[in-house]
Amino acid sequence: MIGLHTAAEVRSAEEPLLAATPPGALMQRAAAGLASVCVRLLGRVYGRRVALLVGTGNNGGDALLAGARLAGRGARVTAVLLDPGRAHPDGLAALRRAGGRVVAGNGRSAATLVSRADLVLDGILGIGGRGGLRRDAADLAAAAADGTAVTVAVDVPSGIDADTGAVDGVAFPAMHTVTFGVVKVGLVVGEGRSHAGTVHLVDIGLGPHLPSATAFQLTDADVAAGLSPPSGDDDKYSQGVVGVVAGSATYPGAGVLCTGAALRTRPGLVRYAGTAADGVRAAWPEAVVTDGRPADAGRVQSWVVGPGMGTGDDARSVLAEVLATDLPVLVDADALTLLAAEPDLVRGREGATVLTPHDREFARFGTEPGQDRVGAARRLAADLGCVVLLKGEATVVADADGTAFVNATGTPWLATAGTGDVLSGIVGALLAAGLPAAEAAAAGAHLHGRSGQLAAQHGPLLAGDLVRRLPEAVGRVRGLGAPRLGDSAA
Ligand SMILES: NC(=O)C1=CN([C@@H]2O[C@H](COP(=O)(O)OP(=O)(O)OC[C@H]3O[C@@H](n4cnc5c(N)ncnc54)[C@H](O)[C@@H]3O)[C@@H](O)[C@H]2O)[C@@H](O)CC1
Numbered sequence: 001m002i003g004l005h006t007a008a009e010v011r012s013a014e015e016p017l018l019a020a021t022p023p024g025a026l027m028q029r030a031a032a033g034l035a036s037v038c039v040r041l042l043g044r045v046y047g048r049r050v051a052l053l054v055g056t057g058n059n060g061g062d063a064l065l066a067g068a069r070l071a072g073r074g075a076r077v078t079a080v081l082l083d084p085g086r087a088h089p090d091g092l093a094a095l096r097r098a099g100g101r102v103v104a105g106n107g108r109s110a111a112t113l114v115s116r117a118d119l120v121l122d123g124i125l126g127i128g129g130r131g132g133l134r135r136d137a138a139d140l141a142a143a144a145a146d147g148t149a150v151t152v153a154v155d156v157p158s159g160i161d162a163d164t165g166a167v168d169g170v171a172f173p174a175m176h177t178v179t180f181g182v183v184k185v186g187l188v189v190g191e192g193r194s195h196a197g198t199v200h201l202v203d204i205g206l207g208p209h210l211p212s213a214t215a216f217q218l219t220d221a222d223v224a225a226g227l228s229p230p231s232g233d234d235d236k237y238s239q240g241v242v243g244v245v246a247g248s249a250t251y252p253g254a255g256v257l258c259t260g261a262a263l264r265t266r267p268g269l270v271r272y273a274g275t276a277a278d279g280v281r282a283a284w285p286e287a288v289v290t291d292g293r294p295a296d297a298g299r300v301q302s303w304v305v306g307p308g309m310g311t312g313d314d315a316r317s318v319l320a321e322v323l324a325t326d327l328p329v330l331v332d333a334d335a336l337t338l339l340a341a342e343p344d345l346v347r348g349r350e351g352a353t354v355l356t357p358h359d360r361e362f363a364r365f366g367t368e369p370g371q372d373r374v375g376a377a378r379r380l381a382a383d384l385g386c387v388v389l390l391k392g393e394a395t396v397v398a399d400a401d402g403t404a405f406v407n408a409t410g411t412p413w414l415a416t417a418g419t420g421d422v423l424s425g426i427v428g429a430l431l432a433a434g435l436p437a438a439e440a441a442a443a444g445a446h447l448h449g450r451s452g453q454l455a456a457q458h459g460p461l462l463a464g465d466l467v468r469r470l471p472e473a474v475g476r477v478r479g480l481g482a483p484r485l486g487d488s489a490a
């Protein structure tokens with residue numbers, strides 16, 4: 001698992017480390033790591049044009065020291081100072097000694113220089129940044145976006161909130177972010193994720209001083225650990241039996257997709273109960289199907305309830321029946337609409353409850369998710385005593401105790417009808433297999449994203465393609481062992 005940290009956690013870890021290291025040593029470590037990523041990205045360094053965008057803090061100092069290292073290898077480095085009187089003095093001296101140039105950051109010539117560079121390093125603001133970019137900085141970020149340079153953010157893209165990924169106005173559009181010590185939450189979630197590009201982590205020795213993370217990104221290896229293959233002693237019941245209530249006689253699709261996804265994730269046994277019975281039976285002869293109520297379906301170890309089931313009295317009564325059990329229940333789509341009107345149906349349940357809203361469904365519970373998606377999911381999870389999986393470009397999972405996961409996998413092609421029904425089926429299967437609810441939700445989102453990436457390799461995908469590619473996604477997740485950073489750009 002990759003721990004995700006806040007700026008305050010970084011500050012608290014930096015303090016003892018700074019006290020234990022010679023002055024400037026930490027910044028030199030950061031600059032060395034930053035420069036070596038830049039060398040890799042540039043390929044040939046000699047003669048390449050490098051523009052450094054330099055603010056008033058240590059983030060600008062990192063950029064200047066890395067620029068000095070690149071100038072030492074023959075790059076033509078120019079520092080663009082946003083506040084010339086307040087740039088990091090040691091960094092500035094090092095750059096000058098290495099033969100780098102310095103210009104002021106206002107005016108057209110600075111923007112032209114940035115738009116013609118081969119590499120632009122963004123050292124405007126790091127974790128000390130507050131609020132959005134000011135006018136001069138925003139113009140330079142726009143020039144970088146319009147140019148052809150490789151854009152690299154130092155520690156965090158300037159203009160994003162390192163804790164939430166929120167952007168207030170304009171932020172630097174990085175293709176790569178070289179971050180120091182730990183991955184900040186804001187690099188992998190919300191708008192921060194798309195501004196950060198591929199994330200490279202440079203170790204500066206913070207590890208022993210860090211508090212435990214409360215937010216995480218799962219790797220393939222983490223998900224594989226929860227998906228142990230069946231042993232010789234397993235039978236169809238011991239692998240986990242999922243109950244699905246989804247779809248309707250008129251619209252059986254949600255029932256078909258949800259049941260198929262559960263079967264393909266963990267093919268033990270899936271029991272379907274509902275009015276889409278004929279459609280589900282025709283599509284999945286492997287499922288055990290009844291057109292009766294959940295109680296008529298037989299024993300299950302988890303329930304998935306909601307997609308396409310409607311919001312009428314019958315649907316409400318089926319939802320209440322499922323929630324009255326002590327089993328893990330995943331509540332999605334129409335069942336979320338019903339639940340938002342009666343949230344007490346889940347408060348105090350003995351079994352775990354996982355809610356899987358998109359933004360509009362989330363808002364029915366009282367507040368829009370806003371730009372702090374991890375915070376919003378945590379608040380709703382704590383309020384209802386549930387696990388909340390908030391769907392998005394980076395899906396967030398929060399447990400009632402505050403533990404959060406930010407999903408690393410996926411593709412924009414997943415924004416198509418029926419993909420949510422597939423996610424519900426996957427998570428339902430993992431719940432039936434006995435995974436703790438938050439981990440089942442996070443692992444399910446990871447698998448869903450991997451399946452989407454496989455299905456979108458050659459272009460647009462349909463929800464049914466996700467179901468078809470699920471066994472391969474499970475196989476790939478099992479086969480890739482090493483933790484992978486940089487998935488945030490996937
Ligand atoms: N503390 C350390 O020893 C290390 C820190 N490192 C770097 O230091 C950074 C943090 O440095 P700082 O605390 O100096 O903070 P920053 O470099 O993030 O910036 C703070 C400065 O920017 C100004 N500022 C804040 N918001 C602004 C805005 N919206 N527009 C214009 N100016 C604004 C502040 O007044 C302050 O002068 C990290 O992100 C990392 O890059 C690394 O060198 C590793 C070691």
Ligand SMILES: [K+]
Pocket residue numbers: 059122123124125126153154155156157158
């Ligand atoms: K930056």
